[in-house]
Amino acid sequence: xxxxxxxxxxxxxxxxxxLALAASITAAAALILTPSLLPPAIALYGxxxxxSVHRGQLAVWIVPLLAAGLVLVYEAAELRxxxxxxxxxxxxxxxxxxxxxxxxxxxxxxxxxxxxxxAGASGRGGPAAAVVGGLAAALAVFLIRVLADTAPVDDEx
Amino acid sequence: MxxxxxxxxxxxxxxxxxxxxLAASEPAAVAIGAAFLxxxxxxxxxxRPVLPRSKIELSHDRLLEGNAVEVRLxxxxxxxxxxxxxxxxxxxxxxxxxxxxxxxxxxRAGEVRTLRYRxxxxxxxxxxxxxxQLVGMHRLCMIRSTETRDPxxxxxxxxxxxxxxxxxEPLATRLASGSRPAAARGEGIEFxxxxxxxxxxxxxxxxxxxxxxxxQLLVTDRLPERSSEVVLFLDSMTEAASDQDSTxxxxxxxxxxxxxxxxxxRDRVGLLNRGGELEWVLPSTGARQHYRIVDxxxxxxxxxxxxxxxTRLIPxxxxxxxxxxxALTPLLDWRVNRALLNLRGRGFELALIEVDPLPxxxxxxxxxxxxxxRVWLLERELLRNQFLRAGVQVVRWNAGAPLAPVIExxxxxx
Numbered sequence: 001x002x003x004x005x006x007x008x009x010x011x012x013x014x015x016x017x018x019l020a021l022a023a024s025i026t027a028a029a030a031l032i033l034t035p036s037l038l039p040p041a042i043a044l045y046g047x048x049x050x051x052s053v054h055r056g057q058l059a060v061w062i063v064p065l066l067a068a069g070l071v072l073v074y075e076a077a078e079l080r081x082x083x084x085x086x087x088x089x090x091x092x093x094x095x096x097x098x099x100x101x102x103x104x105x106x107x108x109x110x111x112x113x114x115x116x117x118x119a120g121a122s123g124r125g126g127p128a129a130a131v132v133g134g135l136a137a138a139l140a141v142f143l144i145r146v147l148a149d150t151a152p153v154d155d156e157x
Numbered sequence: 158m159x160x161x162x163x164x165x166x167x168x169x170x171x172x173x174x175x176x177x178x179l180a181a182s183e184p185a186a187v188a189i190g191a192a193f194l195x196x197x198x199x200x201x202x203x204x205r206p207v208l209p210r211s212k213i214e215l216s217h218d219r220l221l222e223g224n225a226v227e228v229r230l231x232x233x234x235x236x237x238x239x240x241x242x243x244x245x246x247x248x249x250x251x252x253x254x255x256x257x258x259x260x261x262x263x264x265r266a267g268e269v270r271t272l273r274y275r276x277x278x279x280x281x282x283x284x285x286x287x288x289x290q291l292v293g294m295h296r297l298c299m300i301r302s303t304e305t306r307d308p309x310x311x312x313x314x315x316x317x318x319x320x321x322x323x324x325x326e327p328l329a330t331r332l333a334s335g336s337r338p339a340a341a342r343g344e345g346i347e348f349x350x351x352x353x354x355x356x357x358x359x360x361x362x363x364x365x366x367x368x369x370x371x372x373q374l375l376v377t378d379r380l381p382e383r384s385s386e387v388v389l390f391l392d393s394m395t396e397a398a399s400d401q402d403s404t405x406x407x408x409x410x411x412x413x414x415x416x417x418x419x420x421x422x423r424d425r426v427g428l429l430n431r432g433g434e435l436e437w438v439l440p441s442t443g444a445r446q447h448y449r450i451v452d453x454x455x456x457x458x459x460x461x462x463x464x465x466x467x468t469r470l471i472p473x474x475x476x477x478x479x480x481x482x483x484a485l486t487p488l489l490d491w492r493v494n495r496a497l498l499n500l501r502g503r504g505f506e507l508a509l510i511e512v513d514p515l516p517x518x519x520x521x522x523x524x525x526x527x528x529x530x531r532v533w534l535l536e537r538e539l540l541r542n543q544f545l546r547a548g549v550q551v552v553r554w555n556a557g558a559p560l561a562p563v564i565e566x567x568x569x570x571x
Binding site: 035036038039042043046049050053054060063064067068070071074078083084086087088089090092093095096097099100103104107108109110111112113114115116119 | 162163165166167169170173174177181183184185186187188189191192193194195196199239240241242257258259260261262263295296297298
């Protein structure tokens, strides 16, 4: 219900508040009803973020952190549907799950930060930032793959 | 191949961020898109998970209803797997007593894991015990391998048998030996009468003690032990059922009990199962025949589809002349009722055990109203009278009660 403070403090209808409210309602529906509503909910949260940054209410450097937060929200909400009730989960699987969520958020943070850094470095706005950010992301994937392939699979030892 | 919903979601968000960012020259949108793009690319670059080999062993192939079977599931992983969702499919009408129906576990390369389950089967039938669904994922769970493994053979759960001291005895006997005294006198063990000696009779038949007392030669007449032919008629066309049990459940138990007892007395027993299809087991004797009959009724379900087969099409070997037909029916289907009257019309000796559907139908009384209920009861009474007029003994059996008193009642009515 991230949009509620905005709605309360600023009154209706600022665009960010409306987006946040719509996002929260969609997220709640996604949690209760179907996971197929998750992407629209996250997209609405993202739109709220972009509008806030565009209007100068949020600093650009905070975007990677919030983007990673969105990835975490997506993961957590999806888990709600992935594991049906009365599922017994063993310790190793829980560790794998924690690792998965952590890695997804870390990759999200890395990708987002690379784009923001590229945009800041180029100082030329959107299209250049996208191109530079894409290249940075591809490099990050390459590095992570190399690391993942060389890392030992059995972490029990 | 259908893509994972997770992949679809990440792709949609990444594409949206990049497109909006490019179109609006907004780095923040691209940054949000990249936050989903990078995990997506990394996850999709992972190789497809290799599911472990599985082996299922059951503690029993056959079981008596109400007992539990132990299931041993062995998983042998050839490659490491971080996330393996395992779902044991518990067959309908059975209960999982031990073990987790849904389990998420991880396996190392070469690891062998054994999982144990206990499943209770409260009702007779064929249970596909041991069907498992495996879902394997690793890295960021963007690619999954799914497989369903079904058991090769179903678990056979046999109905409980009730011990019956007396049975409804057929009027006619066969020439083959059995344990039932024949109507005609001859060589046998069972005492019939003492009468005067006639020339030409065998000396060993003379009753010396009686002859000494009466002062003339007397012989003992005996009854030979013969067997009979009994055909059990099961109506599986319709059933009245509750959540717990049904008329068909009880009828099948009765068939198992009657077949066992008749066969124990060395009678030849056959089966006619009138469901959607007309199925039969030829009359025969012995313990194997009991299994043949019970195996034939194990898959009985109330018929959803129906194919008309007139009783005249039943081969004569299935219904030998002078055999006794014992029918178990809830008297709910006109086609079965007509078939039974038809059999009686062809001269077969018919005894009818009505598996009472009223306890199962009581809850519908309020829905249809008292008047409709009374009309229905009258129609059933009319049907019973129709059978009685045709010379068929009808006995109502409250399915929760023992079968023995019903057999006694049938015997006493003859």
